Amino acid sequence: MDINAIEAKVAQLVEGIILTQVDPDTLLIESGLVDSLAAVDVALAVEREFGCKIPPTEIDVHLESVHTLAAFIAERRGA
Structure with a gap:
């Protein structure tokens, strides 16, 4: 799966949780779209879908945007 496909799937996962459409570069936590529970x-959705566990201390870093989360997943998967 290439980075574009990963980014599209991540956007779908995020949008399904927050029920709002987002751009790949939208700041998710900083903008308030994603709170701590989301x-x-x-x-958890990323772990289920991609098999990539995000360390709890790094969630805010990797969930900065759909783009940064997709890059993290691609790096972990060697894409």
């Missing part, structure tokens, strides 16, 4: 839901 961040945990996103992290």
